Amino acid sequence: xxxxxxxxxxxxxxxxxxxxxxxxxxxxxxxxxxxxxxxxxxxxxxxxxxxxxxxxxxxxxxxxxxxxxxxxxxxxxxxxxxxxxxxxxxxxxxxxxxxxxxxxxxxxxxxxxxxxxxxxxxxxxxxxxxxxxxxxxxxxxxxxxxxxxxxxxxxxxxxxxxxxxxxxxxxxxxxxxxxxxxxxxxxxxxxxxxxxxxxxxxxxxxxxxxxxxxxxxxxxxxxxxxxxxxxxxxxxxxxxxxxxxxxxxxxxxxxxxxxxxxxxxxxxxxxxxxxxxxxxxxxxxxxxxxxxxxxxxxxxxxxxxxxxxxxxxxxxxxxxxxxxxxxxxxxxxxxxxxxxxxxxxxxxxxxxxxxxxxxxxxxxxxxxxxxxxxxxxxxxxxxxxxxxxxxxxxxxxxxxxxxxxxxxxxxxxxxxxxxxxxxxxxxxxxxxxxxxxxxxxxxxxxxxxxxxxxxxxxxxxxxxxxxxxxxxxxxxxxxxxxxxxxxxxxxxx
Amino acid sequence: xxxxxxxxxxxxxxxxxxxxxxxxxxxxxxxxxxxxxxxxxxxxxxxxxxxxxxxxxxxxxxxxxxxxxxxxxxxxxxxxxxxxxxxxxxxxxxxxxxxxxxxxxxxxxxxxxxxxxxxxxxxxxxxxxxxxxxxxxxxxxxxxxxxxxxxxxxxxxxxxxxxxxxxxxxxxxxxxxxxxxxxxxxxxxxxxxxxxxxxxxxxxxxxxxxxxxxxxxxxxxxxxxxxxxxxxxxxxxxxxxxxxxxxxxxxxxxxxxxxxxxxxxxxxxxxxxxxxxxxxxxxxxxxxxxxxxxxxxxxxxxxxxxxxxxxxxxxxxxxxxxxxxxxxxxxxxxxxxxxxxxxxxxxxxxxxxxxxxxxxxxxxxxxxxxxxxxxxxxxxxxxxxxxxxxxxxxxxxxxxxxxxxxxxxxxxxxxxxxxxxxxxxxxxxxxxxxxxxxxxxxxxxxxxxxxxxxxxxxxxxx
Numbered sequence: 001x002x003x004x005x006x007x008x009x010x011x012x013x014x015x016x017x018x019x020x021x022x023x024x025x026x027x028x029x030x031x032x033x034x035x036x037x038x039x040x041x042x043x044x045x046x047x048x049x050x051x052x053x054x055x056x057x058x059x060x061x062x063x064x065x066x067x068x069x070x071x072x073x074x075x076x077x078x079x080x081x082x083x084x085x086x087x088x089x090x091x092x093x094x095x096x097x098x099x100x101x102x103x104x105x106x107x108x109x110x111x112x113x114x115x116x117x118x119x120x121x122x123x124x125x126x127x128x129x130x131x132x133x134x135x136x137x138x139x140x141x142x143x144x145x146x147x148x149x150x151x152x153x154x155x156x157x158x159x160x161x162x163x164x165x166x167x168x169x170x171x172x173x174x175x176x177x178x179x180x181x182x183x184x185x186x187x188x189x190x191x192x193x194x195x196x197x198x199x200x201x202x203x204x205x206x207x208x209x210x211x212x213x214x215x216x217x218x219x220x221x222x223x224x225x226x227x228x229x230x231x232x233x234x235x236x237x238x239x240x241x242x243x244x245x246x247x248x249x250x251x252x253x254x255x256x257x258x259x260x261x262x263x264x265x266x267x268x269x270x271x272x273x274x275x276x277x278x279x280x281x282x283x284x285x286x287x288x289x290x291x292x293x294x295x296x297x298x299x300x301x302x303x304x305x306x307x308x309x310x311x312x313x314x315x316x317x318x319x320x321x322x323x324x325x326x327x328x329x330x331x332x333x334x335x336x337x338x339x340x341x342x343x344x345x346x347x348x349x350x351x352x353x354x355x356x357x358x359x360x361x362x363x364x365x366x367x368x369x370x371x372x373x374x375x376x377x378x379x380x381x382x383x384x385x386x387x388x389x390x391x392x393x394x395x396x397x398x399x400x401x402x403x404x405x406x407x408x409x410x411x412x413x414x415x416x417x418x419x420x421x422x423x424x425x426x427x428x429x430x431x432x433x434x435x436x437x438x439x440x441x442x443x444x445x446x447x448x449x450x451x452x453x454x455x456x457x458x459x460x461x462x463x464x465x466x467x468x469x470x471x472x473x474x475x476x477x478x479x480x481x482x483x484x485x486x487x488x489x490x491x492x493x
Numbered sequence: 494x495x496x497x498x499x500x501x502x503x504x505x506x507x508x509x510x511x512x513x514x515x516x517x518x519x520x521x522x523x524x525x526x527x528x529x530x531x532x533x534x535x536x537x538x539x540x541x542x543x544x545x546x547x548x549x550x551x552x553x554x555x556x557x558x559x560x561x562x563x564x565x566x567x568x569x570x571x572x573x574x575x576x577x578x579x580x581x582x583x584x585x586x587x588x589x590x591x592x593x594x595x596x597x598x599x600x601x602x603x604x605x606x607x608x609x610x611x612x613x614x615x616x617x618x619x620x621x622x623x624x625x626x627x628x629x630x631x632x633x634x635x636x637x638x639x640x641x642x643x644x645x646x647x648x649x650x651x652x653x654x655x656x657x658x659x660x661x662x663x664x665x666x667x668x669x670x671x672x673x674x675x676x677x678x679x680x681x682x683x684x685x686x687x688x689x690x691x692x693x694x695x696x697x698x699x700x701x702x703x704x705x706x707x708x709x710x711x712x713x714x715x716x717x718x719x720x721x722x723x724x725x726x727x728x729x730x731x732x733x734x735x736x737x738x739x740x741x742x743x744x745x746x747x748x749x750x751x752x753x754x755x756x757x758x759x760x761x762x763x764x765x766x767x768x769x770x771x772x773x774x775x776x777x778x779x780x781x782x783x784x785x786x787x788x789x790x791x792x793x794x795x796x797x798x799x800x801x802x803x804x805x806x807x808x809x810x811x812x813x814x815x816x817x818x819x820x821x822x823x824x825x826x827x828x829x830x831x832x833x834x835x836x837x838x839x840x841x842x843x844x845x846x847x848x849x850x851x852x853x854x855x856x857x858x859x860x861x862x863x864x865x866x867x868x869x870x871x872x873x874x875x876x877x878x879x880x881x882x883x884x885x886x887x888x889x890x891x892x893x894x895x896x897x898x899x900x901x902x903x904x905x906x907x908x909x910x911x912x913x914x915x916x917x918x919x920x921x922x923x924x925x926x927x928x929x930x931x932x933x934x935x936x937x938x939x940x941x942x943x944x945x946x947x948x949x950x951x952x953x954x955x
Binding site: 002003004012013015016017018019020022024025026028030031032033034036037038039040041042044047048050051052053054056058060061062063065066068071073074075076077079081083084085086087088089090091092093094095096097099100101102103104106107110113114117121129130131132133135136138140143162164165166168169171172173174175176201205215216218220221243246247248249252253258267268270271272274275276280302311313316319320321322323325326327328329330332336338339340341342344345349351352354355356358359362363364376377383384401402405410411412413414416430431432433434454460462465466467468469470471473475476478479482 | 494495496497503504506507508510516520521522523524526527528529535538539540541542543544545548549551552553554555556557558559560561562564566568569570572574576579582584585587588589591592593594595596597598599600601602603605606607608609611612613617618619621622623625626628629630632641651660662663665666668669670673674675704718721722740744745746747748749752769772775776777778779780781782783784794800801802803804805806808809810811813814815817818819820822823824825826827828829830831832833834835836837838839840841842843846848849850851852853854855856857858859860861862863865866867879888905906907908912914917929935946
């Protein structure tokens with residue numbers, strides 16, 4: 001049932017609004033609404049029960065192992081939420097003067113410094129509201145750099161075929177053309193193809209390392225050298241930064257600009273699809289272009305203060321990406337997480353995420369599952385391909401994934417990256433115990449057994465969730481995107 | 494080891510299974526010369542892990558440092574009462590720690606919330622379809638502009654008329670995001686007496702050339718109400734799409750974008766509505782995370798960027814929810830996607846949906862009406878002070894631009910010293926409005942708050 005189905009005309013959660021309807025007769029009639037919007041009319045208890053029940057229809061990290069590759073579903077420490085939700089932080093207006101913002105600005109400045117240190121970049125802006133917005137900021141800075149030098153012919157951005165779909169989409173948003181670079185059979189970028197693609201039209205390349213196929217590109221120094229020699233810049237997609245935290249820094253690999261997904265590496269909540277935060281870091285030559293606002297530190301001792309930098313102090317900035325300072329509530333959560341771990345703890349994140357991934361890969365391989373890149377070390381994530389199972393038993397990766405749900409495991413990422421057939425991209429993260437990983441392996445084995453004995457069981461999975469397998473094709477063909485009391489009666493059972 | 498469950502025995506068993514001598518060995522594909530450089534430049538306090546107790550103390554001190562000022566700042570972010578149930582429910586772990594609902598069967602809670610949110614936003618805006626949110630109001634406006642230019646089949650010119658009465662931070666955001674896509678943003682000056690956008694100003698700005706879309710803010714950055722019906726008709730007569738930039742609380746009182754314009758004509762109603770969802774249960778939180786909403790007519794639904802939840806049926810014919818129209822999105826379409834936006838503001842959407850459920854239409858109307866009444870009271874009290882008067886003479890909603898007899902920055906400083914945030918200085922963005930102050934009263938301001946503001950302002954000016 002929708003909340004609308006609980007609605008009874010005249011029922012309300014009376015405590016939640018002012019007691020009386022104030023007179024607004026002075027507002028011009030022509031600009032007034034003529035009918036009330038169709039919002040539900042429910043009591044507070046109705047709403048509390050309804051949304052509590054809805055929450056129970058979700059898998060989440062708090063309730064289930066969630067090994068989604070590339071998404072990094074690690075535990076979200078509760079302290080981060082409760083301390084970021086202190087009244088002084090929550091009630092602060094974005095346009096409050098600096099005199100009333102020193103506490104929050106001190107946190108943001110510290111976070112900028114920590115992100116600089118762990119990435120090896122020269123300067124950081126926390127402004128982008130999500131990883132994809134960080135990507136856009138990154139390519140806009142590359143564009144600004146070339147434009148400032150009068151290098152207007154550089155209109156092409158290279159993107160490996162394994163890259164996240166946001167990479168090419170962001171490059172297009174920044175007005176570039178995109179050229180795909182193939183991945184070689186061992187998972188590294190095809191350097192020969194890269195060399196051929198480079199030229200005076202090259203603005204840069206967007207890479208993640210470790211890549212989305214779950215391996216560290218061993219040729220990164222060669223790639224950096226070649227791209228720089230051609231006059232292009234290197235953009236680092238920080239989606240996989242947690243795999244190498246404290247081991248190798250993007251700045252040291254030769255990247256000129258990076259974004260970080262704080263919801264992945266710094267364990268801020270995914271919230272059912274956001275909010276994230278996508279700070280960007282740059283080498284020195286790109287610093288003038290950073291998105292605004294940034295926090296700067298002035299003075300020492302009693303005269304010490306933190307100040308905002310905006311378009312007035314940074315005239316070459318690529319500009320503002322949201323109305324205010326970005327997702328500051330998320331930045332605070334990341335900061336609290338970082339303080340709990342210290343830089344020392346950050347190193348362990350990469351180490352144990354990698355240990356868990358390699359352990360899981362080894363056990364699954366030993367059980368006969370087929371790794372996509374058997375000769376390679378896993379990074380924090382790895383791919384197995386179910387093409388053999390698909391061929392032998394006529395089941396798909398999606399069937400396998402749906403059956404995992406029945407066993408109480410969220411499915412790994414399916415069918416991404418696109419270049420591996422019947423692909424499962426698995427990322428256990430550092431916060432899962434050995435027992436959880438072992439249970440996952442046993443379940444994978446059990447499901448493969450079912451695929452032999454009773455493939456129909458997989459094809460019709462899931463069986464134990466609030467709904468059976470949903471018809472995605474119908475959803476797209478018969479669009480029903482909002483409640484309408486008349487038309488919806490038709491589909492209700 | 495914070496949040497890492499491994500015992501030393503676990504680690505050695507796992508390494509033995511892998512066949513590696515140490516964790517270090519797992520990184521042997523990284524060229525040794527790349528291994529992490531020197532990070533000793535960082536303050537020692539940021540190097541060491543700290544227990545939760547110590548971090549809690551630090552954060553409490555920093556949160557307290559910013560005080561709890563009495564706030565008359567609006568300008569795009571508004572202090573409204575948020576029912577306690579909203580965030581108690583939204584931060585339940587099952588919502589808080591879930592991911593984008595790719596596995597629909599395991600995410601019916603999140604998906605149904607998205608569908609309910611879409612239903613509520615279409616009800617508020619009077620349009621047919623809504624997406625499941627964007628980053629914030631300003632970036633939603635940028636996406637709306639891109640969408641309008643893509644969708645307008647009658648006009649090939651990529652020109653968007655952008656009134657100067659749109660919040661300057663929004664205009665800056667739109668410029669940053671769309672500037673390299675060949676889109677021309679044509680600024681339309683506001684009327685110096687009314688603070689609104691007039692047809693003659695639009696005609697002058699358009700200069701007889703075709704344009705793809707017109708943005709209409711309601712209310713605009715000065716709090717002033719625009720003549721939305723005539724502006725909508727005018728834009729439609731020129732084959733342009735209309736993008737309404739609206740405050741969702743104000744929509745409880747004001748005509749919804751879907752009904753703007755002369756309804757008897759075929760062209761009635763804005764084509765797109767967008768705005769900032771923060772007033773629907775989001776704390777001010779220094780400016781984010783907020784949520785941008787984006788709604789449109791049925792005709793434009795396939796141009797709508799971002800996540801969309803749809804209702805469908807399961808194998809047994811029972812209703813359920815799933816993400817739909819994914820063929821527009823970057824993970825499928827890559828460089829041909831409608832946008833690079835890869836996620837939404839799910840947790841904020843959850844809060845907004847619960848917030849609207851608790852208020853209902855009448856509750857939201859009471860909130861909006863209380864805002865309006867408080868603003869009227871605020872303006873009346875402040876204008877008792879000699880030398881203070883409204884800059885514009887047209888009707889406003891919960892914000893008003895006042896002329897001050899002294900430089901705005903001096904006043905802001907003097908009142909901040911009394912722990913009152915007096916308002917927003919638009920003079921930084923509009924030189925001609927130097928010496929004015931944008932003040933705001935929502936339903937949370939009381940008569941005594943307003944008196945305190947008036948008295949402090951009186952003292953500062955005396």
